[in-house]
Amino acid sequence: MLKENYFSAREYWSCHLKDQLTEQGFFGILTQYVIDWFKANELKIPDREQAACIANVWDNVQIVARAGSGKTSTIINKTIFLINHCKIHPSEILILAFNKDAAEEVNKRLEKVLKQESPQAMTFHALAYGIVHPKENLIYDQLENLGKSKSVQNVIDSYIHNPKYADEFRTFMLKYFKKDWNRIILKGHNLSKKEMIEYRRSLPNIGLDGRYYKSMGEKRIADYLFEFDIPYYYEYNFSWNGINYRPNFTIKLNKNTIKRIVIEYFGLVGDLDYDKDINDKINYWKSRKEYLFLDMYPKDAKNMDSIEDFLDEKLKAFFPNMEKLPENEIWNRIKKRAVDEFSKVSSSFISRCRKLMLTIDSIADLVIDKTKQNELSDLELDFLRIIWKIYRDYLESLKQNGEQDFDGLMEQAIEVVNQGKLEWNRRKGADNLGSIKYLFIDEFQDFPLLFFELISAIRKHNDYVKLFCVGDDWQAINNFAGSDLKYFNEFEEIINNSKKLYITTNYRSYQNIVQVGNQVMKEKGEPSVPDSTLEGNVLVTYLDRFKQSDMKNLFIRGI
Template sequence: MTVREIEAIWKKMDDCEHADSIRDLYCDLLKRSPYIEEHLRSVGGREALSKFNRIPERLQNLAEECKHRKQQRMRQLRELVASFGVDERFEGNFLGSDAFFESAVSVDPEKKHSRELLRDGYESAKTLFIRDWIARKSKSKEKNLPDAEQATAIGAVHGHIQVIARAGSGKTETIANRAAFLQEHCGVAPDEMLMLAFNNKAAKEIEERLRKVLGHEKTPPSMTFHALAHRLVRPPQGLVTDQGENQSLSREFQNAVDDLMLDDKFKGRVRRLMLAHFKADWDIIIKGGYDLSQEEMLRLRRSLARESVRGEYVKSFGEKAIANFLFEHGIPYLYERNFWWSGHNYRPDFTIQAKNDGQSGIVIEYFGLQGDPDYDDQTARKRRFWRDKPEWVLLEFTPEYLSEDMKAFEARFRSELEDHGIKCERLSEEEIWRLAKQRAIDRFTQAMSGFVGRCRKQWIHPDQLAQKIATHHPISAIERWFLNVACRIYKAYLDRLAATNRNDFDGLMQRAVSCIANGQTNFARAGSEAIDLKALRYIFIDEYQDFSESFYRIVQAIRQINPRAELFCVGDDWQAINRFAGSDLRFFRNFEMYFEPFSKLYISTNYRSTSAIVEVGNQLMHGRGQAAVADTDRQGQVLIADREKFNPTVLEEQRFTRAALTPMLLRLASRALREGKNVLLLNRRKDLFVPDGGRKSIDQYLGIVKNFLPQASRDRIDISTAHGSKGRQADVVIVLDAYERSYPLIHPDWVFSRILGESMEEIEEENRSLFYVALTRAREELIMVTESTRASPFLREILARTQISDVDWINYPPLPSNTRWLVVKVSGSCKVNEQLKAEGHRFRGNTRSWD
């Protein structure tokens, strides 16, 4: 059978038109018969073996011949099309060239050529014109000409256009070049175009790229959908949001819950739900008195022996007295803030920072164990430590200060603080209560705010949610309890916003749609005249895979008052990772249902990553759309670092107790850094567990890693979550957690969103996309850390389709240590071996040596 298949392939090679099908047959044969050469030798197929070995060379020649013939045929078609006068149209009236060509083709008297062939020639001529125009007009020093797919997208100027742009394919450059082409060559004014992006980073990148391409500041406006809504609505107050340290949205939800808890009936419903699914959060509410009235809560807090009014656990009554005074006088403080002292963490009791940079201020220590020699010695060293830091003031207190009555202590404390410029004015009981109510955002609140946020993004109001609940079939009593409680909290949350005349981003989007529908179409643009949505001709939408119901309604509102506005939507469904923010792939998958007339184009060439990395990404997304193509022939490197196969040295075991990840990571990263490359570490979660250090944020963990690396290379290694890495790239990417419980990561609260259309299948697909984003950040080298028995199912799928080598740790030696430890490797002497074994040394079979 194999001999006949080879003969069939060989026979087809007489025609270059069969090049693609021949290559598929050859690859299929290799997969089915991995030992084909041995088989042919065993059956005496010498001629067939010779032909088999020459197939790759003939395929290469065939591909070149096919490419040459295609180029020659396309040249002929372009020459024919040029006879119609399209080149002059491209130069003088590009926007009218499509209509001119269709008219010319329709009146061709001889009908010698099929219309489709002529159209191919026309599109080829258009592509060449655009490439030539960009080469002539580019104001940027980086004259990277668009490829054929990019040029086709730039030249698509009629109808609504969807561009599917794979990772690293230059989508931002394409957007900028298209806008520049429309503005500079087609005469479209900057204020007749609008660039809309998913986030501020993307909007800023587009704006900067436009300036670089155009060479001046007169560019089309570039902003996020939310920024557009903000400029249309112009809300009188700041928005309720969860961004960085600002957690005002979650605070509003938490306050709404606490207010509703004063109703005993509702409190009972919340208690039932939280004990079943959020027990830890319920314990915090009860212990902290968050369900009590103002008077009851403050009385409880002040009666607790080892807990301050603010809610933190303290070590003594003296610390509690200091903490309560600071809190009740509105003085911001940090409890046990970390300072670095001779290689150790030092946490003084209280820190009042004078500036936001945390480099000066007042430190308060309560020395409660005076008389103990060791404690007194430590106290003396702390005094010397602060004496050497003139930017800091040390205030000391001891138990004898508290032997007097509390009023005397508070008077003395007040005097010392005011002597150092700290104003001490006691807050009212209501002000203290409102501050004390602010606890850490718990999982219950996050689940509620997330659920309500998704309702808002889908434009489902509380009464509509109640109707959906009435017909919904929950899979458990807990789901039913959650939905009923959420509906009540949703309404209370909206009531709180209305009472204070505030809004969140979702409400802002809804109001923006109303503004446009009511004829309010002008918005201000910094440094230039106002933009009128009714004057727009082209709307560019970046990261179209993140399009949402709210975005769609804003676009539709614009099209209602301005039907001539046409969309240019660029995105990648393989990188759809923002369902939590309301993104809905139905707009991407069914583009033609929402926007007519439409065209769908592809930008597939990856200019970022080497071919091995591109191939791994394709295998991960196998069967889910058109594959990416690597621009380079360089193979690059993709490796698996299996923790179960890693054998640390004795020194590594001593330095990193029970922690395999850190020594592995240091070996991998240090080699890349020595070679002058930059390294990006990616983790699924915002924190990770370090066996000898507990749970650390990813930034804290990066600090630990950097401490072991040479100072000169520390700025070339960074860390991010997989989500946060979108839009980033690095020479070497190390995925820290290619495990089954990271990719996919299924949150236990997902079931509560079933009523909103959530499903396990969609969650898993989004996790697949997130893994794809992580892998495709790498330019030259990709390393996935995993364990063979706990590998991510996505990684297992990749390995079923392609081969990936394990890290050879011989090529990744340990970091040199500055300790006095010495590793001596001995081999060859049986007596020496016996002695080493008796002394407790360990034999390593992989290197045939002793440590």
């Protein structure tokens, strides 16, 4: 039966064998059959967990796939099994990947086995394009093409050059560019405070000079030196016992007795190894009489007032005429960067709003609603008072210029499918969403509302489609950009007739690495299991010892 008519197996078990064979036992037989089938067909044999995922062809299936567990291989092998053994036509399978590279990899691997009889793997945006075929020009951001950000920046520029709004925008950008831009993302409106704080901690810190700093303490020290127009070197190299040593800040002087001032910010205290490192550095500088060494700690850099309290007296002895730069001078020096960074933040915010399907009115209501005002900081309120206007004018500029962004394209696709128009057309051919029997979704942990609404629209008009969603909640990285783990965590409640399965064997990493990862994510779901018998080495260090790469695109990608 399994060989001749695999699909009838579950009904046969339910009608004739259920009293003698448990469901677990039934799927155990199916799992072994899948393993034997791949072996007989001289294909790469899946492990038992992977085979169990392939064996279930009746339910909506969610796969929790830990790192290195063969996520893509499972997608490939299930597709091969459905086509070659279950006789599902390639046009009845659609595979949606998170990005273009992943989709191309799946297509190449499928074509290698199935030749021309392979289904299509594509991104959600490619599917949306095939559904809508928009007349508008698509704008988007890539390294060599920042069309979307430029469109947002054009709107911002129009406000900056408008006498009616210029002061409001200039004041906001100057005020918060001098503070912590990262605070803008503290409230995500759909994420918990804990999630947003964790994301915030992972972001680089940018000073007024445009440089990335490893900690907020370093950033504040740099901003102080910038505002008082004191030239400095960041991580200037010294030789210490033949080893390169780069203290945080070095200020060159023209004094006879003191050649340089060195400022080190020690952000971690109370750790034995780190405290020893601090003492070694202090002793090193004590032996060099031509240097003035200033060691600073979190209590000295908790805000700009504490920075000034610590540094004012010490530096005025060497810079008696030091004064804070006037606001206009600071603005002139940072204007271009401030506008650029604000444009990136605004573009990310707009994209996040669109992925969450938040309207202009809903953003404006946050500013008007007295209850909401109590929940928002002054920074957030100031930002929202400005951004809703930018959001409104950005959408209007798209309409006037005959343009559309990817989020808008997704919205159009949802509307078209909800109207019952299920045809889609790509270069590889035309198909109909109503005839799809299996819909594969890769990287399901990074799944936003827009994607969910498109899938819901498809399922509304196709009662037979089965979902096969693969992802790892331990690797969710796009919450800040609008993805929501609730679709992953609540899959069985949201999607009817569904099963959750696991593939946990890590074929990529050594034992100790897997165990450390499990420890970090302890009690956050099914742990990973190492396949390798080699222990491997795990090196422990402090994050503040790493130098942030100076890549301007790493600032803030979302709100």
